[in-house]
Amino acid sequence: MIQETKIPFFLVWRFLKRGNKWTFLLIIFLMAIAFINLVFITSLFSGIVESANSQIIDTYTGHVSISPVEGEKFIPHATEEISRIDATPGVEAASAQVFLPASLTYKNRSGNWSVIAIDPAAEKEVTNVAAKMTAGSYLDPADTDQIIIGRQIAGGEGVEMNAFSFKGATVGERVTLSLNGQTKEFTIKGIFYTKFIDTDQRAFITRGALNELAPTYDDVATNIVIRITTKGEEQLVVDRLQKNGVTGTFYTWKDVAGLMATVTNSFVLINALLTSVGILIAAVTIFIVIYIDISSKRQQIGVLRAIGIKSYLIRSTYVIQTAVYSVFGVLLGLGILFGFLIPYFNAHPFQLPIGDATLAVSSVDLIFRTELIIWVAILSGLIPAFIITRVKMLDAIFNR
């Protein structure tokens, strides 16, 4: 009994070593393609969702944001609150923002965009707008008559919302900010392009500039944005902040995401749908290929039966063989994925209005899809082998 269990391995090794190399390579290639197809679509959609989420966190809201308590316009004693927030475990950085009901005028064009007063040093620690400057430079804390504006405000040829912009404002030019009847001239110090359209419709000035324009805003905030050390622990940090005596209305980035959340949720749904279709296509493709391959061994199976090899050993032989095909296919697929596709799309990401999307491959997804390919292959090998070991022996031997 123990002796005979060596037979499938004895046969598989020789079938693989001495069988048709082109058939072997073709099957492995098809398995690899089926595997990549499964992983690629999921990774792309995960990449888009991840990119959208990162854009929200990195350029817009941080992980957690605090608004004034209900009925209030401001968070008072912002400096004190920031100190309390900074001292909370899990918080990496926090920045107080003041959203101004202001309008900007450039030449004869004006509009109401979000103008936000910030401490540039603190803001740099929470958002990455500073790293997205495409012209000029970011604000310094001492800047009192400098403004940085998003690409959608500056406008210009090729800008998505050019019609509602300054249609080509450049660094060094002057804009006028009007706030509660007061006006102040600012020089455009820089233009940023985060590729997240909501952020790119913002403008930033320093707290110092705001104090000169409207001292009533001193040490208040309309919003505090917080970066935490570990993504996913937003609620935990909110609980700690509340325990630490921080007051206000707390939102995680998911709460603030708004339209983006709808978009990303739709992507998640589309991803699930496409993954199901992908699984079906991969399963059918692998099944057909393996079924044809094993069915072509009908005569061989008949001979093995005729010389007295047990059916379960014959079935095991072809199941092991297809499992080997699938393992090689998955390995080739992983090689193409990590050796070519991921590096390529990291270097040349998909450019979307919500940000640049690369392939986001999760190990859980990879393991699931690897298992899926292997199980489908095993089943695809087992079914025809099972059928052929059940047909009349003479029909198998003489391929009738």
Added chain:
Amino acid sequence: MTDRANVITVKNISKTYHLGEIQVRALREVSLEIRQGDFLVVTGRNGSGKSTLLYQLGLLDRPEKGEIDFNGTEVIRLSDKHRRDLRLKKIGYIFQNYALIAELTALENVMLPAMMLISPLEAKKRAVDLMEKVGLSHRINHLTKRLSGGEQQKVAIARALVNDPQLIIADEPTANLDSIAAKDVMTIFQTLNQKDGHTIVMVTHEQEETVYANRTITLHDGAIV
């Protein structure tokens, strides 16, 4: 009559093939006794039922009617498992087209059935001895597709012998061979029968091969004449 024991006793077996609407009666009430040490040659025209008879004797097929007694065991109604066991241990079957596994070497083809019963090392040793016996010790590591027809048939003979079967069944073993290779193969069968005492049942079209046999039967339209 002789006092040698019967290896196989066939009683009134019939086999009909259904080819669509047409029914072909391949065997009609065939009865036969094969004794230990027999070299029985079955002759007859194409379609006379020779191969069909061998399939029943080799337990590759089941007749609709009759009885086949193999060493005291009625084998027609035996389970597939038991019939496979008998094929493995008691019957060595040689096909006209050799029926070798292309991906295996000559030696591996021979040792494969033995690996069901003994260790691969012992099977290999036994296969090497048999390859020597059929005069192919210099070709043991060749893939069978690299061998001539005569050499492939010798490999098939060695494979049939590897589990030391009681009965060797050969279905037109020389049909695809040239006269020299055919003579070689027939000499091996003669040795197996006369020196080693193997019981052989062989189908042939070649009248001159009947001289190797100690018994001959002829089938005509599925019946022994």
